[in-house]
Amino acid sequence: TPPKNWLEEQVSPEERVWLVLATLFAIVFLSAFMGLWHLTGRQTTHGEAYRVDPASFRQEVLAFAERYQVGELNGIPVVAPPPGDVYLMAQAFSWYPVLKLKKGETYRLRVASVDYPHGFSLYPHEWSIQLYPGYEWVYSFTPTKAGEYALICNDYCGLGHHLMVGRILVEE
Numbered sequence: 001t002p003p004k005n006w007l008e009e010q011v012s013p014e015e016r017v018w019l020v021l022a023t024l025f026a027i028v029f030l031s032a033f034m035g036l037w038h039l040t041g042r043q044t045t046h047g048e049a050y051r052v053d054p055a056s057f058r059q060e061v062l063a064f065a066e067r068y069q070v071g072e073l074n075g076i077p078v079v080a081p082p083p084g085d086v087y088l089m090a091q092a093f094s095w096y097p098v099l100k101l102k103k104g105e106t107y108r109l110r111v112a113s114v115d116y117p118h119g120f121s122l123y124p125h126e127w128s129i130q131l132y133p134g135y136e137w138v139y140s141f142t143p144t145k146a147g148e149y150a151l152i153c154n155d156y157c158g159l160g161h162h163l164m165v166g167r168i169l170v171e172e
């Protein structure tokens with residue numbers, strides 16, 4: 001009698017072997033990704049996102065920079081005492097301000113775009129986050145190496161996109 005449905009069809013022994021091998025391979029492959037990569041990989045950290053009005057975020061950033069800026073010129077690092085809030089504002093085509101932080105201290109990093117979507121990528125921590133105007137992202141941030149960190153926009157945002165590079169200075 002012919003089989004009633006595909007479940008009852010005969011499977012040849014050779015095919016059964018390959019089915020088992022393929023299943024095992026899928027299990028090993030998936031656990032390598034979901035388990036090993038999760039434990040040993042360098043993922044973007046988990047943050048929180050809140051709705052924010054871009055204009056009021058800009059005001060907060062300017063007030064923050066004014067409070068902690070050393071010197072009067074743009075580009076002078078903002079030295080914020082830990083463990084407080086530190087701000088980064090993305091706008092076409094720059095990051096503001098330049099932060100000066102202490103290695104090993106933990107800060108509350110607040111990042112937002114005030115105009116277009118930008119990509120927030122931080123090296124050497126290897127974070128990569130997409131910023132949309134109207135939201136701020138809040139991260140617990142502990143710089144683990146001294147030196148100059150690079151902030152790069154990883155989302156095409158216009159003619160000056162390639163110029164959108166910022167810095168965080170980390171002191172011992």
Ligand code: CUA
Nearest residue numbers: 153155157161
């Ligand atoms: Cu901002 Cu690309």
